[in-house]
Amino acid sequence: EEVNVKMMADKVSYLCVVDGQGNLKSLTTRSDLKKNRDYPNQCKNALGQLVCGAAVSASASDAIERAGALAVAGVDVIVIDSRNGDTQEQLDVLAWLKSNHPSVEVIAGNVAVIGQVRKLLDAGADGLRVGM
Incomplete structure (x- = not known):
């Protein structure tokens, strides 16, 4: 300002x-x-830069490698995408990200029922994709 x-x-x-x-x-x-x-409502990070996000597919064989590369590159948020929001693959990628790159915000989903919501939030998701 x-x-x-x-x-x-x-x-x-x-x-x-x-x-x-x-x-x-x-x-x-x-x-x-x-x-x-x-654009007064633009979303900026603590450095005053536009927030940058990217998505990885939870079912990809290299999902953890891709998510790690994005975190190292400096993205602010990573979306872990899965058709069924509480698959073990998604939970594994989420747990790895929160353990190895805790400063990166993680959005997980898609979720459609409360059980999926609880699992992902308990696993450390910062946000959720809702709906199919």
Whole structure:
């Protein structure tokens, strides 16, 4: 917010934001201001970046490998997709992700009945896909 006000007041086209040691933290442009104005409800992470998510199929033979690669690449959220939301495959991928990459939010599903909801939440899901 402070950067937006500074750019508008000084009529500059870009502004470098540095920390106390002079390290570059971000580069904000006038087009960023326009996007912030036009899309005030955009979802950003703690670094001010748009939230990035990706999905993996729970039934894929390399689901854990793919989920791990996505977590290492820095996605904010991973959706574990399964036709039947409480399969052992999905529970295994969910448990592995929460154990090895606890900062990554995990959405699991699809769920259609309360029993599936309980299993996934008990296994550590941060969110659920509901409906078929």
